[in-house]
Amino acid sequence: MRPFTYERAESPQAAAAAAAKTPNARFIAGGTNLLDLMKIDIEQPAHLIDVNGLDLARIEGTDDGGVRIGALVRNTDLAADARIRRDYPLLSRALLAGASGQLRNKATTAGNLLQRTRCPYFYDTNQACNKRLPGSGCAALGGFSRSHAVVGGSKACIAVHPSDMAVAMRALDATVETVKPDGSVRRIPIADFHTLPGNTPHIENVLTKGELITAVTLPKPIGGHQLYHKVRDRASYAFALVSVALVVQANGSGRVALGGVAHKPWRVEAADAELPKGAKAVAARLLAGAQTTDDNAFKLTLVERTLAATLAEAKERTA
Amino acid sequence: MAPSNDWKFTRRDVLKMGAMSVTALAAPRLVAGGSESGLGATSKPVTAKVGMEVNGAQQALELDTRTTLLDALREHMHLTGTKKGCDHGQCGACTVIVDGRRINSCLTLAVMHEGAKVTTIEGLGRPGSLHPMQAAFVKHDGYQCGYCTPGQICSAVAVLDEIKADIPSHVTGDLTAKASFSRTEVRERMSGNICRCGAYSNIHDAIEEVAGGAA
Ligand SMILES: Cc1cc2nc3c(=O)[nH]c(=O)nc-3n(C[C@H](O)[C@H](O)[C@H](O)COP(=O)(O)OP(=O)(O)OC[C@H]3O[C@@H](n4cnc5c(N)ncnc54)[C@H](O)[C@@H]3O)c2cc1C
Numbered sequence: 001m002r003p004f005t006y007e008r009a010e011s012p013q014a015a016a017a018a019a020a021k022t023p024n025a026r027f028i029a030g031g032t033n034l035l036d037l038m039k040i041d042i043e044q045p046a047h048l049i050d051v052n053g054l055d056l057a058r059i060e061g062t063d064d065g066g067v068r069i070g071a072l073v074r075n076t077d078l079a080a081d082a083r084i085r086r087d088y089p090l091l092s093r094a095l096l097a098g099a100s101g102q103l104r105n106k107a108t109t110a111g112n113l114l115q116r117t118r119c120p121y122f123y124d125t126n127q128a129c130n131k132r133l134p135g136s137g138c139a140a141l142g143g144f145s146r147s148h149a150v151v152g153g154s155k156a157c158i159a160v161h162p163s164d165m166a167v168a169m170r171a172l173d174a175t176v177e178t179v180k181p182d183g184s185v186r187r188i189p190i191a192d193f194h195t196l197p198g199n200t201p202h203i204e205n206v207l208t209k210g211e212l213i214t215a216v217t218l219p220k221p222i223g224g225h226q227l228y229h230k231v232r233d234r235a236s237y238a239f240a241l242v243s244v245a246l247v248v249q250a251n252g253s254g255r256v257a258l259g260g261v262a263h264k265p266w267r268v269e270a271a272d273a274e275l276p277k278g279a280k281a282v283a284a285r286l287l288a289g290a291q292t293t294d295d296n297a298f299k300l301t302l303v304e305r306t307l308a309a310t311l312a313e314a315k316e317r318t319a
Numbered sequence: 320m321a322p323s324n325d326w327k328f329t330r331r332d333v334l335k336m337g338a339m340s341v342t343a344l345a346a347p348r349l350v351a352g353g354s355e356s357g358l359g360a361t362s363k364p365v366t367a368k369v370g371m372e373v374n375g376a377q378q379a380l381e382l383d384t385r386t387t388l389l390d391a392l393r394e395h396m397h398l399t400g401t402k403k404g405c406d407h408g409q410c411g412a413c414t415v416i417v418d419g420r421r422i423n424s425c426l427t428l429a430v431m432h433e434g435a436k437v438t439t440i441e442g443l444g445r446p447g448s449l450h451p452m453q454a455a456f457v458k459h460d461g462y463q464c465g466y467c468t469p470g471q472i473c474s475a476v477a478v479l480d481e482i483k484a485d486i487p488s489h490v491t492g493d494l495t496a497k498a499s500f501s502r503t504e505v506r507e508r509m510s511g512n513i514c515r516c517g518a519y520s521n522i523h524d525a526i527e528e529v530a531g532g533a534a
């Protein structure tokens with residue numbers, strides 16, 4: 001790991017200002033992704049701004065009947081919160097399907113949203129990777145690409161976003177709240193928060209220099225049956241090959257988002273309307289224009305089958 | 320030009336640029352990296368002071384900011400019970416309990432733990448006065464080589480507390496009901512601790528015995 005200077009932030013705005021004016025600075029929250037990557041020289045910050053002392057660890061109601069989740073709320077606390085379990089069980093389920101008990105105790109809401117891909121070539125500094133080193137190429141294209149994206153990828157990068165939590169937040173229409181170095185705040189719909197790789201896979205979201213996430217808000221509860229199905233190589237403590245976040249109402253309408261298939265949590269609003277028609281129709285809409293490799297083409301079938309299984313379970317619960 | 324040469328060139332180039340962009344700047348609440356090294360300087364190691372309570376004893380340390388909590392425990396406080404396995408949060412050997420919660424001590428910096436209360440395997444119990452979980456692991460032979468054992472035991476103690484505190488898990492059937500103990504629950508909750516020898520069934524028996532005794 002490279003040497004770095006270290007400070008504890010006093011306020012969200014001060015943290016943002018420090019991050020903007022200090023060369024090569026990074027916020028550190030749980031540290032479970034940043035330190036992992038610093039140890040193997042993929043992240044090389046020269047200065048760390050510890051945000052753990054900030055008052056951003058609360059879960060509270062909003063005026064419109066929704067909920068505001070502080071950026072520093074730990075994944076464990078969010079999943080265990082009584083209101084989240086009752087009103088947004090999809091979010092609890094997605095969080096509990098991710099990482100391990102130890103990691104969830106440290107991992108924060110903001111850090112989870114910003115965690116970087118688990119593409120093995122991104123992690124291997126001997127390999128070409130446009131995300132790690134723009135312009136170097138993409139070793140996954142033509143390499144071992146079983147875990148990679150089937151939709152929304154580009155010739156420059158076919159990595160997937162690894163977060164489970166973000167997939168549930170996408171289905172629940174979350175909004176990311178931030179503060180900028182000048183103290184101004186903004187609200188970013190989660191649909192617009194993460195970006196597709198295009199020619200700039202090293203850019204993964206719309207945050208600007210120094211911008212600090214302060215909270216994630218969810219609109220008022222939408223009810224229905226909420227299920228998160230994650231398919232992975234072992235039953236626990238593994239990243240998703242494919243995951244399905246589903247909310248189905250009594251009349252058969254609902255919403256669906258996918259994890260493990262794209263550079264961002266994947267939702268196509270037009271696919272929601274197909275839910276009453278069943279998994280095949282929904283998958284066709286979600287995966288329209290899919291581009292697969294020999295290694296990851298199985299994900300198309302896996303998405304459809306996982307959707308079918310999740311829909312069947314929702315139906316069982318209604319019965 | 321061959322792609323590999325092209326790539327090497329680019330990488331060196333970027334590293335050079337990274338070093339050039341370093342400038343010194345002042346900032347408030349600077350904990351480490353005073354005027355000597357300057358903020359943003361990457362060349363010299365930076366040290367910082369941190370105080371924490373480990374197994375009931377106050378520790379005042381001055382550490383390289385890069386020191387993980389795991390390395391601080393092992394190399395600076397000489398508490399070598401906590402083990403380094405993968406050093407990337409994947410195996411759980413480094414699990415310790417900080418402010419009542421189990422964490423991977425390899426994925427956190429020591430300087431981030433000012434004022435924290437840390438419990439390691441040495442703090443749970445000692446020979447002659449073992450923690451019930453330590454005694455149960457001995458009784459049920461919950462190990463072979465023993466390397467993952469300190470992490471397994473710290474995790475197991477915390478798992479029982481997490482169930483008591485009504486923290487649900489991936490296998491919890493009804494999220495609105497109170498979390499409860501079962502074999503499946505323990506298996507899921509202990510999945511962050513890998514045992515290369517495969518002593519899982521005995522580890523499980525040990526945890527079940529302690530849970531039964533506590534209930
Ligand atoms: C072995 C292992 C298995 C895992 N399995 C899963 C899994 O199955 N599913 C899953 O979803 N995740 C998984 N994870 C990833 C884990 O969820 C993330 O590491 C974690 O959520 C990151 O949160 P953090 O607070 O530790 O982030 P940090 O490491 O502290 O930060 C991550 C990034 O976010 C930035 N950041 C942090 N806070 C803010 C803020 N407030 N504003 C702006 N930027 C900020 C940091 O600068 C950094 O770039 C796994 C991790 C490991 C190590």
Ligand code: SF4
Pocket residue numbers: 117119120121122128129130131132137138139140141148156157158159201
């Ligand atoms: S898929 Fe993306 S992250 Fe993986 S090697 Fe290619 S450019 Fe890098």
